[in-house]
Amino acid sequence: MNSTPEADQLNIVSAKGLIKDYNSFRAVNDIEFEIEKGECFGFLGPNGAGKTSVMRILYCFMPPTRGTVRVFGIDVLDNPSLIKSRIGVMPQDDNLDVDLAVLENLVVYARYFGIPRKRSVPSALELLDYVELADKMNAPILSLSGGMKRSLLLARALVNHPEVLVLDEPTTGLDPHNRRMVWDKLDDLKSKKTTLVLTTHYMEEADRLCDRVAIMDSGRIVTIDSPTNLKTIHGGSLEEVYLKLTGRPLEP
Incomplete structure (x- = not known):
């Protein structure tokens, strides 16, 4: 995709x-x-803080009630289709098509972005290799483990080579091995200058991945800063900072 003035802006x-x-x-x-x-x-x-609502507005799943939200400099109400074409979304819930095998889930999803099969199949095979699912290309979705499904959702979110990747609780329910595998992939995407926007309950995940975090409670943002600065200013771990600022623990 050609660069645009909007895409070149800092924010x-x-x-x-x-x-x-x-x-x-x-x-x-x-x-x-x-x-x-x-x-x-x-x-x-915690659950109910407003995180998922913010994410859904960012990727144009639903409109804001009031206020202005811009992605690539484009108001989400003005041209949601253009924004969606440049964003990848990894949802919290598993919404893979159980009637399709692993590879076909990616190929069919690529149609939404106007990607023809002759291009989408080779790209999907590369993505499956990237998330370590190449040997499962013909497997039915119901045969996959929870970790494999999360990996496939990540691959699907990358089908359109997005400039911004939105991840809603990307490692929920994963064991430590699979969680670190996802972290490694997100580190790699960061190194390629993909913008990542994520929600998480895992403080270690936020500390490992995030350049900055917004701590939310009851629909409001309590503070925005880097994990390092928050720990320096308030003392203790990121979870202890969260407890200090909100007065309540994160819910798994």
Whole structure:
């Protein structure tokens, strides 16, 4: 994809006065943040903090109630299709197509981005090799372990070679080995200047991957800073900082 003025700006994602209401419940309460091109930015917080709502607005799954959100300099309400074409999404929930084998899940998904089969098949094979699933290309989805499904979801999120990769709890339910495998892949993507935006309950994950984190509680952002700065300013581990700032533990 050719570079555009919007893609060359320093802040690839920005939000101002962002509010999201669900009927009478305010899930996101007047927050503001910016994400720099090429960084890994994490949202930390317990269930119900508003993290997933923010993510869904960023990748144009749902509109904000109020406020302005821009991705690549484009308002999410103005051209969501263009934004979606340049973003990859790894959801928290497993939504793989159980009627298709592993390889076909990627090939069919590529159609949404207008990628023809003659291009999508070789690319999908490369992605399966990248996430260490090449030997499972013809396997049914229901035969995969939880870790394999998470790896396939990551591969699917990369089908369109996204400039921004959105990851909602990317390692939930994984054993330590598979979790570190995903971390290694995300480190590699960071080294290639892919912008990563993730939510996580795992403090070690945020500490390992994130350049900056936004700690959220009850729909608000409590603070935004690097894990190193937060630990220096407040003392202790990142989890202890979280406890100090919010007064409650993360929920698994």
